[in-house]
Amino acid sequence: MQGTVGELGEFGLIRELTARLPLTPAVELGPGDDAAVVKAPDGRVVATTDVLIEGRHFRRDWSTAYDVGRKSAAQNLADVAAMGAVPTAILLGLVAPADLPTTWATELMDGLRDECQVAGATVVGGDVVRGDTITLAITALGDLQGRAPVVRSGAQVGDVVAVTGWLGWSAAGLTVLSRGFRSPRAFVEAHRRPEPPYHAGPAGADLGATSMVDVSDGLVADLGHVAKASGVDIDLRAADFDVPAQMADIGQAVGVDPLVWVLSGGEDHAIAATFPSTVQLPARWRVVGEVVRTASAARGGQVTVDGAPWDRVGGWDHF
């Protein structure tokens, strides 16, 4: 293998990258032709895309290429799961400088492949282009397997709000890394390699979720989209969140209220959903609030914590 992607060339690089990919039952034709063929027995395809840029979404001195691959696959696959679908495939658009070590690109692909495997999907194709800043454009596809998609607009007054997965760990890790530390490892690892609860997407749909979202920008911010789309408000109960002792300790050490990480931190890719209050939820779902009639003139969208507006660091917004 040549040292840099520039030395290897576009087609050499594509050969190196695609040689690492398995086929799965959902894939009729993998990489190598003009396009791949992914089965959609459901007759519908769930599709989503996300762009990640070096410096803004990841740093090469904070994460390995493998972890960048795991995380960038995870955030797309989690979006598919949050619709109530099972992920089937991803496609990668990679912009890379010519001096990028080939191993960075192959390790990235290994990370994408391994995270896809966790979710039951695989990489079916992509493109590589030369450019100044490493940029990944990832498209993920999924299969609803006959389910109705669980959209943001379905929350009903009286529903409970429940979450599953991790909350606040990635944001705590980002705070630690931003301040030049590399530990505690649990938080740094959570930031480098989130573990979305993929299975909870389709399972939540089957339990009767009335709305569902992937928590990427922060719980309050993402539930704000649900509340707005559904024309309701949402009230969360701070005491119902799990703030682990280790998170409280590190919060104390860096002077941050850990509830800010839990409620406003993104990138753990937890799943939040609303359910009719009559639904018996399995233990992995934690009930943290309820859907209430909107009090705002703007016809919904307010998320309160213990009845008060939550204005402490308002989630992630690029602009």
Ligand code: TPS
């Ligand atoms: C180096 N960050 C970037 S994107 C995002 C967050 C919390 C939310 C979702 O983005 N600086 C570095 N790495 C990071 N991960 C952050 C800052 C924080 P999108 O809306 O693009 O899906």
